[in-house]
Amino acid sequence: MDTATSWTMPGPGWLFCPADRPERYAKAAAAADVVILDLEDAVSPDAKAGARQSIVDDPQDVERTVVRVNAATTDEFADDLAALEKTPYRRVMLAKTETRADVDKLDGHEVIALVESPLGAVNASQIAAAENVVGFMWGSEDLTAGLGGRRSRLAEGSYHPIVTQVRGSVLLAAKAHGCFALDSVFMDIGDLDALAAETDDAVNIGFDAKVAIHPKQVAVIRDAYAPTDEQVAWAEGLLAAAEGERGVFTYEGQMVDGPVFKQAQQILRRAEN
Template sequence: MSIIDHGPALLFCPADRPERFGKALERADAVILDLEDAVAPAAKTAARGALIESELDADRVIVRVNPPGTDEFAADLATLSQTDYRTIMVAKAESAKQLRGIDRRFSLIALCETARGVAAAEKFAALDQVVALMWGAEDLVASLGGTSSRKPNGRYRDVARVARARVLLAAGARGKAAIDAVHLDISDTKRLAIEAADAAASGFAATACIHPSQVETIRAAYRPETAAVAWARAVLIAAETERGVFTYDGRMVDEPVLRHARATLRRARS
């Protein structure tokens, strides 16, 4: 069972705040214990100690490690070898060669959050050890010399939308899961709901978040409506007695539509 199969809401939690670990896991479908950006350099050693001492359900824990090639990355992996946590999110992944060098005991989520990382998404997805891809908007724009991933109306700029689509397509082409980026404006639940619903409809397996209050908004966005579930069940039953393309409830139904229906039922079950 993939860690993504537990549900669509993945909650980041700073690894230097062990008092929050249990509560974060209770609130979300999986927790991302963050050793990278959420932890100040001076607190990273303590954060690693907290990770070793923690006793969480390892099947629902992702650990975000520092970028490959850094001393912090090496220390993070040494720490993880002393725990039961085996799913790691590689921050600022930019080279498939670097990912190939990671101990094969670990399942990897490649975080494509720089221009080079997005450009390498297809190569990451081709690696057997990689189970999912995620993209990040703010670091991506910073890597391009920009200042904001969003327009004044709150919508993503075109470069962010292209990166999002490219990561999703790269993951899908290899049968891997894709994780949508965090929404930084915690108070903007309307935009989060719109983007999470779009992510679910587009084929993302999950959306990451930074605050417990965002969890239920994401779950609701990924949860198919009752009418959609009923239609999916009915059209799949109808397909059992039909041959090839047919019409159901006034709509043409072919294999892509049936795959949409199966995906709807999978989301309903999860």
């Protein structure tokens, strides 16, 4: 079943922020389109209770904030949900989503399923069919650990083929069920050129946004998603030409059919952000 949500994504630059660092909330919000307040990996076990209290005490813009909760199979999950009930947040990223039953525990919330295990990867389509799943993200490092591997990337920096396979399967599951898809984080904060190249690939293949782990990565992500002046001019010209055409036609030497028309519309949508 396709998922319906009234939420419009504010932009493609998402940023993780440790939930136990409320002094960073406003700075993260100023840097990013969407902030993910993280109750999971970014917070040590002894700081989790304080992190939960922080998301209650320091509310942020509901339309631009997501809370990442601990996996549904952990002892921390129930406490995360109890804290959420004291906040206005209803859009949740579920760490290590593995089954539809995990998502069912978040009834009443819009869920971004974070697939980062072998079981979650093989169940992605089943998870996507849950009515409250609105989006997907995937993660490479936990996935690689779950496979018993040592490195998610090859020596030259590209992902190992099995990791790329999971990336693609999560994207397919999301799009097949009307969900948005977030590309995974890029861990080498200093290598902005490689981040730009990876984000370009995410844009080209259909990911709706990419998640950052440092504020300086957000500008690179936004730049990659922003269409060039030439792309905007092409899209505007194509859509204008289409008004006087019926069915398939030719524009600047290229055959234009339904998929090409949709690509032009997508370029203009991104230009508006």
